[in-house]
Amino acid sequence: MSRTSTSTLRLLLLAGALLAGSSPALADLRMCNTTGSRVGVAIGYRDAQGWTTEGWWNIAPRACETLLRGTLAARFYYVHAVDYDRGGEWTGKSVMCTRNKEFTIRGIEDCLARGYERAGFFEVDTGEQKSWTIQLTDTTGGAPARP
Template identity: 65%
Template sequence: MAQFSAVLATAVVALAFMAQSAKADLKLCNKTESRVGVALGYKDKDGWASEGWWNIGANGCETLLKGPLIARYYYIFAVDYDKGGSWGGKSMMCTRDKIFTIRGIGNCTDRGYNKTGFFEVDTKEETDWTISLSGEKTSTNGGAQPQ
C-alpha cells in the first residue's frame, strides 16, 4: 500500500508539473519568404487596445501574447517589408509607424494615429492559438468596428 501511495503521489506531482508547463500563447507564424511587421488588436478587462510592431523573419514564428488567451477574437494587421502589400481587414483600429501600445479604437486620426483595417481571428475560445500568414495579401478597405 505504501508503494502504491508513493506512485500515486509521483503521478500527481508529474501531472501538476505538466499542467504548469503547458504552453498557452497567441503565436503568429510568417509562412512567406519576406520579413513582416505585425500589429495586434484585442479587447481585455480595460477595453480595446492595439500594439505593434513585432518583426518576424521569413518562415519564422513569434509569440504575440504569453499565457492563456482571455478573449475569443483577436485582430491582426501585417505589412510585407520586402515585397510590399499587407494583410488586413475591416476591423478598424489605431496604429502608428513606430512601436506602439494604443488604448481605444475610436478617433484614431484625431488622436494623431493611423486608422488601420485589421482582420479578425476567431480562436474558438481556445487558450492557445497560432495564426499563419501566407503569400496572399488582403485589402484593407472597409470600416467596420470590432464588437
C-alpha cells in the same frame, strides 16, 4: 511605413494546440510567417479595460514569434500585417489605431484626432482556445482555411 494592397496575400489560420510538435501546457498567441519576406505585425483585442492595439513585431521569413504570453483572454483577436520586402498587406474590415513605430494604444476611436493612423485588421476567431497560432502565407487563390 508605405503600404500597398496590390499583392495577392492570403492567410491561413491554425489552432496552436493542433500543430505538430507544439509544446503541451504552453498557452500563447503566436504568429508564424511562412512567406519568404520579412513582415511587420500589429494586433488588436478587447480585454477587461476595453480595446487595445499593439505593434510592431518584426518576423523574419519562415519564423514564428509569440505575440502574447499566457492563456488567451479573448476569443477574437485582430491582425494587421505588412510585407516589408514585396509590399502588400494582410488587412480587414475592423478599423483600429496604429503608429509607424512601436506602440500600445488604448481605445480604437478617434485615431486621427489622437495623433494615430487608422488601419484595417482581420478577425481571428480562436474558438475560446487557451492558445492559438496564426500562420501568414502568400499563397494565391482559395479562401482562408480554418481548423
